[in-house]
Amino acid sequence: MKKLVVFTGAGVSAESGIATFRASDGLWENHRIEDVASPEGWAKDPSLVLDFYNMRRAQARKAMPNLAHETICELEQWFDVVVVTQNIDNLHERAGSRRIIHLHGSIFHARGTGKNEELVELHSEDIQIGDLASDGSQLRPHIVWFGESVPMMDFAIEEVLSADALLVVGTSLQVYPAASLLTYLPSGKPIFLVDPSPSIPSVGKNLEVIRTKAVEGLPLVKDMLLRHFNITTS
Ligand code: APR
Numbered sequence: 001m002k003k004l005v006v007f008t009g010a011g012v013s014a015e016s017g018i019a020t021f022r023a024s025d026g027l028w029e030n031h032r033i034e035d036v037a038s039p040e041g042w043a044k045d046p047s048l049v050l051d052f053y054n055m056r057r058a059q060a061r062k063a064m065p066n067l068a069h070e071t072i073c074e075l076e077q078w079f080d081v082v083v084v085t086q087n088i089d090n091l092h093e094r095a096g097s098r099r100i101i102h103l104h105g106s107i108f109h110a111r112g113t114g115k116n117e118e119l120v121e122l123h124s125e126d127i128q129i130g131d132l133a134s135d136g137s138q139l140r141p142h143i144v145w146f147g148e149s150v151p152m153m154d155f156a157i158e159e160v161l162s163a164d165a166l167l168v169v170g171t172s173l174q175v176y177p178a179a180s181l182l183t184y185l186p187s188g189k190p191i192f193l194v195d196p197s198p199s200i201p202s203v204g205k206n207l208e209v210i211r212t213k214a215v216e217g218l219p220l221v222k223d224m225l226l227r228h229f230n231i232t233t234s
Helices: 039-044 046-062 067-077 091-095 153-161 178-184 214-228
Strands: 002-008 079-085 100-102 105-112 119-121 139-143 165-169 191-194 207-210
Touching: 002 067, 002 153, 039 046, 046 105, 046 139, 067 079, 067 091, 067 165, 067 214, 079 153, 100 153, 153 178, 165 178, 165 214, 191 214, 207 214
Parallel strands: 002 079, 002 165, 079 100, 165 191, 191 207
Antiparallel strands: 105 119, 105 139
């Protein structure tokens, strides 16, 4: 089977009702991104940060995977698929995708603020001030904030280095190191990009841009991939 890495951003979940980040003047659900998604924001007002992510978690729990998430899962019938997502929701998991790397963490996990990096799975519970990890430190969302390292990046790079094609869906490619993933695709391998207002990456590689929303574009790109690799489906 050919190996396909699917790199997703907020746009893939937009039609499930989860707001993208850069849609309205750098505000994210009415907050400055720095206030809610940085170590400085956390140091200044941890309650605000916890409330913010508690709301995001409640919103993500109510959202349903859309046809784009489902089509990405369906691609596993013909490709060895690895999803690398910048999203903190679990809609790829709920659509059935089996191999998923969360580059920027997961809203459904918490971890301590001490040295212990053990993850705590969150089901219906929120995180409140006073909720502690096993080492006694305050729990925080398991999210990569601006200025923090991206521990899953090396794993994602490994996957792209051995991919036969890269499918990029719904990301403004503004945030690094995540956006640099495209540069690791071996030369000559195709990149397909689905986004209604795409930021065109300057990759000197075969780039096919599908200028549509994810739900409309994924079935199209599925057919393009099958044609590209001469795969027949029946
Ligand atoms: N279908 C596909 N793409 C869409 C849709 C849609 N229905 N609606 C919007 N988009 C596109 C936008 O055109 C834009 O290119 O999705 C992209 C969303 O960009 P951002 O909001 O910047 O989200 P993303 O690229 O995922 O952000 C990266 O930034 O704030 C941090 O850590 C956070 O993971 C996040 C990272």
